[in-house]
Amino acid sequence: MRAFLVRHWYAYAMVLPVVIVVGVLVLFPLAQGIYFTLTNINEANIANPVLDRPASYEFVGLQNYLHVLSGSESYGAFWSTLVRTLIWTFGCVFFHYVVGLGLALLINRPVRMRGLYRVLLILPWAVPPFISVFAWRYLFNSQYGILNQGLATLGLPTPVWLGQSDLALFSVMVINIWLGVPFMMVTLLGGLQSIPHELYEAAEMDGASPWQRFRNVTLPGLRSVSSTVILLGVIWTFNLFHVIYLTAGQNPHTRILVTYAFERFFSGATRDYAVASTYGVLILSLLLVFVMFYRRAMRRQGEVW
């Protein structure tokens, strides 16, 4: 034991601060959060030292889960919200990846003014997202937004983009795709540049057409970068809150699981913390299951991480 400590003393000393931070700010709250889902905690019965009020919430068993999973409208219509969340997540990540890869391929060629293009294309990443969201709300405004002005000039219909219809979901997805493409582009560009040039030359010597080179050199070369960014993309988008919240507020047509959890936490007369936590735990479980399947699929393809 002594030898063990002597050998790893430095390592543990250096790791300790983060372990403490994570323990206090993540693990302990996580455990508590899971416990809260089994109670009826809300703003009225949470412990509040400022008001000198002790906690008075009660254990209610699985009641919250039953309410939520029943899909009842008053508990956020879980199942239809889940479907919407999946459309939102996979739609966004799909276009992030496809558009990002396309742009990365274009910009990876020797093009005049490549530097300028790159700077312009990264701009959506550089601007703080809440600013971008305001900008898009302005563009999408049904009366004075420039998008509808343009459509009107062309004699096309001018819909209410962010109104009470599924068009609003489409609009927030457009905004989020616009926001997320630069990150994908930059990471995939890094991946493209790490593919050895000789591989392309060898493929060319073997008589591969440009498409075949893309299929057999570029895509396999990007495999490990892609699997990571797609995984991260799915997790982040699944949990992405601010785009929808700042664009559409509490519009039920853009409601995804996280925004509903926040709604329950933050608004309403009672501020139902128990239901908010229940949603949180359900989201986490869904992601864990997804990651498990994703890892297994990647491992089957020989990707180890």
Next chain:
Amino acid sequence: MAEVAYVNASRVFPGNPPVRAVDNLELAVADGEFLVLVGPSGSGKSTALRMLAGLEDVDEGTISIGGRDVTNVPPKGRDIAMVFQSYALYPHMTVAENMGFALKLRGVPRTRIKEKVGEAARMLDLEKFLDRKPKALSGGQRQRVAMGRAIVREPSVFLMDEPLSNLDAKLRVETRANIAALQQRLGTTTIYVTHDQVEAMTMGHRVAVLKDGVLQQCASPRELYERPANAFVAGFIGSPAMNLKTVPLTGEGAQLDGVVVPLPREVLDAVAAERLTEITFGVRPESLRLVGADEGDAVGRAFELTVELVEELGADAYVYGSARVGDRPERFIVRVDGRTPPAFGQRVRVAVRDLDEVHVFHPETGERLSG
């Protein structure tokens, strides 16, 4: 100045089964000696060096420097300096700062550091580059800075881990001579790791050959060449490599394609004692010669070779050809005069120059049988 001793030192990497990277190394290096550790990759030579440096744990046995047991002393307490294969220069420091860093850490006054660095820079012809960053130097210059960083310390032992392997061939030969001369001049005990047997032979006072973590032989270059302790050392030292063939025995010697190469009495006795019917027969390419048709007597003792390839190097030529040994063809290399090499496909007769230059090893253990 100090002597170095490995006493039964082992490094065992955990695993299943555990890997003994260095296995019971027993090695004593005299004060001021230039010792080369050589071996193929994975032989444990770098690990052995890093154990001495304190960068690798010693799992069994001990290591001492200057008579002091340093087995559990951290690197900074060992009074040693090391030149790395990659040089490991600090990219954010100038050449002068790189060289003086260790002294600065020890609290040596700045004027004294400057003096020492200047001195080393003069020795290594680096004075013009003292204010540059490593990035702005050529490979050879970086190598010299790495040397300088070690010299400035005035340590009791230099450790060098393949310090020439990142240089091009010409510079490597040049630097090889410079390092040997420098070591001569400073007289500091030096342990030098390389996989290149030419470097080992030209630089070392003594050479230690390692294989699979086990020390095979430690001797002077001459001794290694003339009396390799086993078949591995015989094949590893010398270029082109020694011809090593398993051949059947007759009463007087080794049977090679119709001729019998006579072996000394004591070898035959040793063989008889072990009841062997075969031996590993070794003869260096330079110990073989072509026999002309006019050399009446010698022709009878020569065996026949069909030429398959001739490598002409100018002064010499290496002839690769096959001969029958037992019932299978074996390839032999012969070093011949570069001016009159045989042609491809030609059949030539080959004889051993001097029977003293024949090496005989045990066919299974590889141990040397000849005296």
Next chain:
Amino acid sequence: MITANAAAVSATRGGAALAKLALRRGERSLLASIGLHGALISASFVSVFPIFWVLVTSFKPDTKAISPQPKLLDESNIDNYLNVLSGAKGDFLGWFGNSVLIAGLTTALAVFVAASTGYALSRFRFPGRRSLLLGFLAIQMFPFAVLIVPLYNLLLGLGLQGRALGLVLVYCSTTVPFCTYMLKGYFDTVPTDIDEAGRMDGLSPFGVFWRLVLPLAKPGLAVTAFYAFVTAWGEVAFASAFLSAADESKTLAVGLQVFIQQNRTEWGHLSAASILVALPAVAVFYLVQRFLVGGLSAGAVKG
């Protein structure tokens, strides 16, 4: 130009069939060039236009900003900027200060704590290392929704609810693991030979970290710090939930929302404020962005 060359070459060779082959390596036909630039120009337009339009709008009075016939210039002036900066439309400078304070503290704390752990994870093989690494990855998955209630509870208990420091702690829960992971990646690119050379020169393991690896990882530290800063700078959910409703405690992300609530649609002022917020962020972003792609080039000095 290129096709003209190609045509000339093929003509001299006397074979029109060669025309296509006669393009030198790495050259493109004119059509391909037009297609490539066309695609890039349209993509750049889509990428820049929303922000450009905010810039244009920021100079317009609020009444003109909602005109049904938008023009580039419409009584444009800098009044919006003056109003925003003078605090006539909400405590902009106060929000800005809060954002800087909160994001700055988060960054300092996160990078400071994460650096040593990142180094230990990169260099030492200690029992528990793998589970730690996996744990940091797993935390990326946590929806804030699962932590928001317990953290709220925790801040209430600590008496930090509604305070800037409380928000900093909350941000650390996500930034610290992420920064650790990122820095570990950067430290991995610093060759271990450098560490060993330092050990030989007489440094302790901590000395190696402090005097050699940290200076070498400066670009990585900069990128990580920037990342932490931006995360905290743009965060909305916790900031909306955990800061008191009082105007002077808001961050920019929360404060700016008041410009466009139901009865106030001050797009001109919002745009001006947005530009003021975005400008420094964009500037810093372009300073560090080359490190985001290229990774560390300063790492190894090899022959």
